[in-house]
Amino acid sequence: MDFLLTDKRITMFKWWFFILLLTTGTMLHAQQASDILKAPKTVLAGVYADPHIVVFGNKFYIYPTTDGSEGWMSDYFTCWSSKDLVKWKNEGTILNLKKDLTWATERAWAPAIAQKNGKYYYYYSADVNIGVAVSDQPTGPFKDPLGKPLIPKGSFKGQMIDPMVFVDDDGSAYLYFGQGNCNMVKLNEDMISCDLSKVVVITPQGYNEGPFVFKRKGKYYLTWSEYDTRDPRYSVAYATSDSPMGPFVKAVGDPVLKGKGLVQGAGHHSLVQVPGRDEWYIVYHRFRIPDGNGYNRETCISPMRFDDHGDIQPVDVFEQVKSVKIK
Template sequence: MRFGVSDTVGKCWDLAMSQLFKHLGFCWWGRLAVLCVLASVGAPCATGQKPGRVIFQDSLSSMDESEWRLWGGELRSVSDSMRLSGKRGPRAMLTGVRVSDFELQVEIKPADSTQAGIVFRVADSQLGVDAYRGYYVGLHAGAHRVMWGASRPGWQALAGGNRTIEGSQWYRLRVRVLGDNVKCCVDEVAVLQKTLPVLDGVDRSFHRGGVGLRVLGSAAQFRNLTIRELVDTSSGKSYSNPVQANCADPVILRHSGIYYAYSTYTPDFPDMVHGIRLHTSEDLVHWEDQGYVLKSKDSWGESRFWAPDIVERDGTFYLYYAADTRICVATSDSPAGPFRQRIQRPMEPDSLRIDAHVFQDTDGQYYIYYVDFNRGNEIWGGRLNEDMMSVDTSTLKPMIASDQSWETHKGRIVEGPEILKHKGLYYLTYSGSHFESPQYAVGYATSSSPLGPWKKYQLNPIMQSTSYAHGTAHHCFTQSPDGSELFIVYHRHHSLTKTEPRQLAIDRAMFVRQKDGPDVLQIHGPTCSPQPTPSHADD
């Protein structure tokens, strides 16, 4: 069954979490869940990383001035911690400590509207905000942002993600650096929480150097700093994105143990005159091109065949897709096709334009979501009729429109809707901005009803482009072969300078419990570094 058709996530939560933690290496430190990004014993993880000897360890409850060299600002002991303050990006560098591959853990309490974090692989330190060569990972209180960047000198953002970061609260920051890969996880110290890395990126600019603390704003407190060597223990199975070329706007159906990926065939861009392409896989990683599952001769329309969706009902497979910016539906008795329209015509009304998505609720009712062109791209929805080929027009209404800044790059656009139902709540996930924009990203809104009203997540987007992967959006969700892990399947640009032909990528996703409010959907991506292969029942 395709993920999202029923409330599957809630039903398999315990199994999913145990398997995900097994593969990603969550460890429990007292009452705190900390992501170590380690392979468990025997786990098929080519990205295994084992902490080695301790390089430096200090509670920072008192300050030994001989251990630190200060570049601007003031460093002093306060309340069983060290406080670094100053207005021009002061850094407190450890003397005699140089790192290459390492794991660092520290607790940080930033003041309101302040950035605070660590610098590493640092050389050529001078006085000034970005007057050094090396990397920085930090928390931005109030802006609810975790960021990774480089000073060459002069700041370059590399990657980042949105998390709830409040001033005057303690957070545990864990950073793992191995070769060109940097992983970062952030947890609120006072809260028991399961989470994914907020970033997992690659950069090859700096290889070895000093390590220290950094503040940008007013002040921050630091405590419980530990730095260990990190040893590569790679073995077993892994994958790296992208996993398949020439695919865009993917949708996945799993049927009889096989994943069927229907997509826009990007080598045909921009005309897309041939139809909808199919690739198949047993593990989400290794794909085989099966050719055109729908050919243009078997459908209404002459060009712009894109953005498919697939649903099975009572042994018939329904393929929804856009042709000449109208939504069509074709059928087959096999997920492998061929799909044909018995009567070659688009769906009505003509406001059903592109990006169809069909969702079956737990009561059996089918809904269709799509994009209409009205003040930019808007997402609409309504009930699908029993014939699966027509809609109840009396139920059609707007779901969401482009009204946030991240949704406006190269156009006012929200598109690519995909519904998940989790713990009785509906999550309308979607893409924002123009697909050719490097800022193309993924966000979501929630509702207690399948047709809204919807409330957008305050920390959107939940997945966005980085310095190493652009245009990461237009997605769907599926599960690992053993059903224990949730994956987002999406496309990305061909390169940092070229959009086409777009490529298929996969990354882990999960729902994270919150102190207040509904669970938050998190994405561990976009990634380019080796990741554990999706879990199988025999792992």
């Protein structure tokens, strides 16, 4: 009799345990659905990565990598514009590798843009080379002035990708680039050539890719992405210097941008200052929500702030961006 009673208790326990598991699973699913609804909004419709943001005139522009293919095999670049950082317009394709280049057909990655001499200079990765294109308008179309890469693959250690150009107050322009190694070289006045024998390696500790340089209150900031873009830990760190050529001293502490909760793989960023104000925003990609990964990423914007010493404060990836007008 005691055996039968114990057996019944075991059976009842199994049923209660099953019900508990079912209830817990339902609650977790509901919580996940709720979290997804609360996720910060993306700014570009679709999957786009490696966004480069800039201000030209009274508009913001974003130049991203077209995402969504395993191995990142896109063959074209687009441009997006906005008057308020919230609503974005797709300006269409501005450079098509298969149509506009003779030396590369795929792997169109991580562009950047700079304005000088009354023209717009567009720097990009194509087949693991770095190219440059020129246009009279920020929305293109852009044309290849060289008929060859600006920096061919294999020129230096690491991959020849992720170009970024910083134009200083005196008009001098500097090109930063590289995966695995962070390289830097001063561009010639024409913005489409440089002396490769003068390339300097400035790789900071933890650097992987995606360099971006900006200047604030006389201080130069070198920012970059750590880990791999397919890694949920992908994040952004920074260093500072008194010169655009370094040496750069890495900031102490945690990354200034990293994922949290359902936001994963937050990195490969760029920064923009609202003209006339000490107001800054960081644009970056994350794994698509839901079900994203290193090949399916989406573009977001978050406010970025500094303390009284000029140190970058940790970015809240859940803070929504409000409408910003350029006066």
